[in-house]
Amino acid sequence: xxxxxxxxxxxxxxxxxxxxxxxxxxxxxxxxxxxxxxxxxxxxxxxxxxxxxxxxxxxxxxxxxxxxxxxxxxxxxxxxxxxxxxxxxxxxxxxxxxxxxxxxxxxxxxxxxxxxxxxxxxxxxxxxxxxxxxxxxxxxxxxxxxxxxxxxxxxxxxxxxxxxxxxxxxxxxxxxxxxxxxxxxxxxxxxxxxxxxxxxxxxxxxxxxxxxxxxxxxxxxxxxxxxxxxxxxxxxxxxxxxxxxxxxxxxxxxxxxxxxxxxxxxxxxxxxxxxxxxxxxxxxxxxxxxxxxxxxxxxxxxxxxxxxxxxxxxxxxxxxxx
Numbered sequence: 001x002x003x004x005x006x007x008x009x010x011x012x013x014x015x016x017x018x019x020x021x022x023x024x025x026x027x028x029x030x031x032x033x034x035x036x037x038x039x040x041x042x043x044x045x046x047x048x049x050x051x052x053x054x055x056x057x058x059x060x061x062x063x064x065x066x067x068x069x070x071x072x073x074x075x076x077x078x079x080x081x082x083x084x085x086x087x088x089x090x091x092x093x094x095x096x097x098x099x100x101x102x103x104x105x106x107x108x109x110x111x112x113x114x115x116x117x118x119x120x121x122x123x124x125x126x127x128x129x130x131x132x133x134x135x136x137x138x139x140x141x142x143x144x145x146x147x148x149x150x151x152x153x154x155x156x157x158x159x160x161x162x163x164x165x166x167x168x169x170x171x172x173x174x175x176x177x178x179x180x181x182x183x184x185x186x187x188x189x190x191x192x193x194x195x196x197x198x199x200x201x202x203x204x205x206x207x208x209x210x211x212x213x214x215x216x217x218x219x220x221x222x223x224x225x226x227x228x229x230x231x232x233x234x235x236x237x238x239x240x241x242x243x244x245x246x247x248x249x250x251x252x253x254x255x256x257x258x259x260x261x262x263x264x265x266x267x268x269x270x271x272x273x274x275x276x277x278x279x280x281x282x283x284x285x286x287x288x289x290x291x292x293x294x295x296x297x298x299x300x301x302x303x304x305x306x307x308x309x310x311x312x313x314x315x316x317x318x319x320x321x322x
Contacts, residue, residue, distance in 0.1 A: 001206050002173055004168065007238050009056075012163035014063075017055040018044045019167045028277045029295060036298065036307045037183075039175065039282065041168075042287075043052045047082035048313010049195050053156045056164035058086050068093045071145065075110045076194040077103045077312035079155050082221050084116045090259075093121070096138050102125045108190075108320020113153040153191030157227075157236055165195045166235075169202030172308065184305030187213045189286045189312055193224045193248045199226065201235045204246040212247045212249040217286055239276065254289040255296060263321065271318070283317045 002292040005262065013019075019039045023145060029036035069087050073080035075098050087094040096117055124141070125133050141149045147297065152158065174207040176182055186203075196214045203210060206230070216224060228246070236243050256266055263284045272289050275281055282288040294309045 002105055002170065003126060004239060004241070005170060005202065005205060009163045009166050009170070010054040010277060011168075012059060012160075014059045015055055017051055017164075017248065018162075019052060019055060020171055020174065021124055023179065023308065026278055029059065029062065029298060029307070033302075034298060034307060035181075035305075036309065038278070039308055039310045041298070041314035042281075042311045042315055044313060046313075046316050047078055048315075049310070050082050050156070050314070051310075052164045053161035053194065054083060054086055054164065055134050055167070057083075057156055057158070057161045058090065060088055060160040061150060063222075063226045064150070064151050065148060067146065068094050068144060068150075069093060070097060070141060070149065070151045071093045072097045072152065073081060073135055073154050074099050075103065075113070075248070076108060076320050077113075077154075078109060079317075081116070082107045082248060083152060083156060084113060089115060090104065093141065096122045097125055097133055097140075098122060098128050099130050099133075109317050109318060110317075131226075149176050153192075155194060157192035157194045159231075160195060162198060162231060163238065164233060165198030166202050168195060168310075169199050169206060169208070172199075172203075173206060173208070174247045181306055183210045183308045185213060185298075185303055185307040186210045187215065187290060187297075187307065187309045188278065189290040189310075190214050190216050191218050193227050195230070195312070196230050197224075197231045200246045200249050201232055201243065204248070205235070205239065205241075205243045210248065213297060214249060214251050215290050216253050217252055217289060224251060252293065252297075254293050256289070268321075280311060281315045281318065283313070284321055285317060286314060287311055 021043050023037045023039050026036040026038050030290055046053040069092050071083055071094050084094045094117055137151045188196045188199055200212050267284045270292055271282050274291055
């Protein structure tokens with residue numbers, strides 16, 4: 001099954017992106033009956049796990065000879081920053097459709113994004129109009145009057161990013177082979193949900209028995225499940241084989257600073273604690289909430305065996321909070 005999936009994914013990735021990350025033990029999360037590891041997707045580059053999605057998305061855009069791309073997202077988005085860099089590198093003009101912010105001064109990702117993209121290529125969408133941002137992007141694309149304009153939704157959540165995201169479950173199997181272990185529990189964060197869905201569907205196809213704990217940082221459970229069904233069908237078309245509908249997963253929300261983008265004094269205390277205990281830097285929107293939720297679930301459910309926490313990267317966004 002692994003060979004089959006590798007062969008399929010390789011058809012959609014023709015760029016030399018780093019797609020393998022190491023694992024190592026998390027000392028403070030382990031106990032006598034559970035060995036906990038971290039997967040260092042933060043070491044794939046500034047964009048972390050998003051690099052996986054970009055690998056197939058950029059392959060697609062280059063193959064299609066795209067001239068312009070409309071990128072939808074927030075002012076502090078890791079995705080917007082990362083994909084803008086790659087678009088410019090490959091001579092594809094980015095137009096950003098960003099949710100208007102009341103930030104007093106530019107810092108962090110917002111500052112870096114506006115270093116990359118000229119002001120006249122940034123369209124600010126009022127927060128109350130955000131639900132119709134995709135229609136606004138479509139209207140703008142129509143005005144361009146050519147076939148080589150593509151819309152990239154929030155988080156790059158689109159079928160063209162999916163093959164790249166599927167490198168995550170394959171890479172975990174490679175880690176297991178290297179370390180001669182088998183994970184019983186895997187913890188992953190979810191924004192738009194594409195990476196988490198690729199992990200769940202990929203592991204099901206590979207007949208892996210691990211339970212995937214998905215911590216929803218944004219979106220609703222029913223939206224995630226609807227997307228899971230859609231991408232499960234898309235996956236079956238990609239591999240041209242039936243794949244059982246995944247059942248070995250659960251969804252939860254962070255217990256602290258629950259709304260997307262919310263932080264608290266406790267958030268930064270946790271970042272400090274993880275940095276000093278494990279030598280791992282976390283961002284306040286995704287990583288640190290995943291780590292603390294994983295710790296809570298491990299303790300409350302008295303998990304046994306071997307667990308893996310995926311550090312999805314994007315730590316650069318931490319600078320926007322300093």
